[in-house]
Amino acid sequence: MGRIAAAFENARNENRATLVIYLCAGDPDLDATVELAVAAAESGADVIELGVPFSDPTADGPAIQRAAERSLRGGTTLAKVLDTVRSIRRRTEVPILLFGYYNPILVYGEQKLVDDAADSGADGFLVVNLPPEESAGLREPAIARGLDFVPLVAPTSDPRRIKQAGEMATSFIYYVSMTGVTGSAASDLASAAQRASALQRELGRPLAIGFGVKTKADVATVSPQVEGVVVGSAVVQAIEAAPSTEAAVTAVRALVSDLAGGLSRR
Amino acid sequence: MQPLQSVSGRYGPYGGRYVAETLMPALDELTEAFEEARRDPAFQAELDSLLHQYAGRETPTYFASRLSKELGTRIWLKREDLCHTGAHKVNNTIGQILLAKRMNKTRIIAETGAGQHGVATATACALMGLPCEVFMGAEDVRRQAPNVQRMKLLGAKVHSITSGSATLKDAMNEALRDWVTNVRTTHYCVGSVAGPHPYPMIVGYFQAIIGCESRAQMLAQAGKLPDAVVACVGGGSNAMGIFAGFIKDEAVRLIGVEAAGDGIATGRHAAPLCAGAVGVLHGAKSYVLQTEDGQIVEAHSVSAGLDYPGVGPEHAWLRDTGRATYTAVTDDAALDAFQQLCRTEGIIPALETSHAFAYLPTLAKELGPDADILVCLSGRGDKDLETVIEELAERG
């Protein structure tokens, strides 16, 4: 079993949902990312989604767009993100899911990325603009190396696409709570969680719900229904607001502990 | 596990659908609606009638005798500048807005660079009574101000986009963000043969009328097919449209002209086919301007409609297979060609279009006096007067 599946199982054994925390690698810089990831893991993050910045993040709202811009201005590359994964891995066993857009992956080389990511201690890939139909070139080598490939299901996905995602998932499925970009205000998280819960039963796979989950109260709303909860923009905004790396680490510790407190007993 | 449904819309290795899951069903829906519409005689009749009676088709093919004399060869112009709204873009928007109505979409969005596609979308929306919102880079809002005014008069809302390079690429990013949010009610009217499948196919289909008409016109007026067909390439829709008529005529050379901006060697250009690398931008695999790490870089061109770091996937395939060849001309060369066409023929071309003309002296020298060259005069240049006057003043 991979680290990600193990994290979901561990949370299940503790009768709670899995907390997935998004960080944009290189925001504010790559050394800070190591500290932030370790702090998040120590404060209750079960999985780190480590964003690989891209110049044209069409699925992201302003907060994550700005984080990616800051990171790229600082010279972040995919190769440096893998070095950062290696540094995080020396300090903690928290599962690390690489999260990003396809072009940097294509240019790096899919097989080479899989090999280098596995060697660095990363656990899987979630690629926002790589739907199942286009994914074989990354997914197959990833699975062969024991890495996870995380498919997405959206509110617009039809039954055929939902089934396809279920068959493709190796650990969990990412459920997008609403039509929109990251950081949008939640429309109706409670009913999104209900839909996710129904899909989870239907597919026999854990789902993690993301988009629009920002606060402890949001986590408390969705976590009784769904096996995983993803918080992204709220974390990125806390880092943006902090005047220094130390302050950002403190803010992330506080935010993640608070969010973890919303993971209700199931 | 069941085999995946294969995504068609591949041109060799190019094209495809690299978009968020949220948009995949909408692309399926659009593909289906298009396939139905294209086989539906009622749809075809409505499209034909609007293109004819409203948009002013067919457009003439004109023998440019004074320009021919100056260049020492025979030049023919396919007059898309005479279409309603002043460019070829309206061929596509009338088709797509008809499709949007068939799909019961209640809101239209579009990206625009030069503003011609924005104006053409706003026009088709006014014609068919649909609300329209256009995303345009702040830099383009500045340099294409007349088109911003036109869109507003036509009832469209124009969003000025300040992110990134504040040009066409960033406008398309914002349009995609809007679409992923409002996909259930909204049709995204893409303006070129770019974007995820089925857009390159759909836009190519609606623009193919340029090549279809001009092939027949060349046979009737010149008594032969042209030796070469030349068009400017931004996303590639006017070029794909005119190439479509001649692609099976293997003796006809197809030449696309990209924007070399300050010169390819300076790195400040908009020529992905000439100087880019294979990548994925805005939903399709094609050539793009990018760093070694796969980050998209800003394009540079005096022409807002060519100022884009990507290009439609079918052009990538035509390039690789050698069926079409691609070259690039600088801002300076385009400005010279702009003035030459004004002076010799009494036609003010768009700055985009001027790039195609800027390649003619080279081509004329190569082909000699006994050749027929067909040029896609994709649009008129009223929108560019301010830019041209500024640029010429700077150059003294």
Ligand SMILES: Cc1ncc(COP(=O)(O)O)c(C=O)c1O
């Ligand atoms: C007159 C004209 N020609 C050409 C273009 C470039 O687009 P495409 O390459 O899709 O024809 C534009 C785009 O704005 C235009 O307005």
